[in-house]
Amino acid sequence: MRTFLTDEETIRQFLPDKPNQCFETLYNRYVNKVYRRCLSMTKDTEKAEDFTHDIFLKVFSKLDAFQERSSFSTWLYSIAYNYCSDQLRLAKRLDFASIEEGLSLELPDSQESMLHEETIQLVRQAMAALSVKERTLLHLKYEDSMSIEEIAQLYNLKPSAVKMRLKRSREKVQQFCALHYAA
Numbered sequence: 001m002r003t004f005l006t007d008e009e010t011i012r013q014f015l016p017d018k019p020n021q022c023f024e025t026l027y028n029r030y031v032n033k034v035y036r037r038c039l040s041m042t043k044d045t046e047k048a049e050d051f052t053h054d055i056f057l058k059v060f061s062k063l064d065a066f067q068e069r070s071s072f073s074t075w076l077y078s079i080a081y082n083y084c085s086d087q088l089r090l091a092k093r094l095d096f097a098s099i100e101e102g103l104s105l106e107l108p109d110s111q112e113s114m115l116h117e118e119t120i121q122l123v124r125q126a127m128a129a130l131s132v133k134e135r136t137l138l139h140l141k142y143e144d145s146m147s148i149e150e151i152a153q154l155y156n157l158k159p160s161a162v163k164m165r166l167k168r169s170r171e172k173v174q175q176f177c178a179l180h181y182a183a
Contacts, residue, residue, distance in 0.1 A: 007072035
């Protein structure tokens with residue numbers, strides 16, 4: 001029976017003698033999450049695929065520099081985030097997907113579905129009104145399911161600062177929605 005190795009154990013055990021096996025194992029574990037991160041930042045499937053490919057090439061070339069100061073996943077996500085941000089900045093495109101991206105928009109034709117569609121549009125507008133940093137924090141927490149501690153490590157912040165920023169961002173979305181529902 002084969003036991004499951006952590007990412008860090010996989011790197012230590014396979015990188016020196018079996019780098020291809022090491023890369024394949026880590027790639028299979030994280031390719032979908034990295035792709036979703038890229039897609040949420042680019043809103044473009046082709047760019048997301050290209051960015052994902054580039055990120056894994058970059059990670060693999062730097063894998064021997066991984067020092068386990070954070071978990072491998074946190075290290076990988078920070079590389080992915082920074083790579084995508086850099087590419088988008090170079091292209092002068094800061095176009096982020098909104099949290100409701102995963103919601104199905106194919107609903108039966110009724111007043112309820114129209115209300116649902118209006119709510120989705122309102123949340124999109126609220127997200128677009130946030131700063132890039134606020135949107136990114138919400139994405140990391142709610143789309144990428146990163147813990148407060150992982151986000152804190154990623155941004156070199158205290159967990160309490162991350163919690164407060166998330167709280168403020170959620171409140172801005174709620175206030176935006178409340179203002180528009182009252183109108």
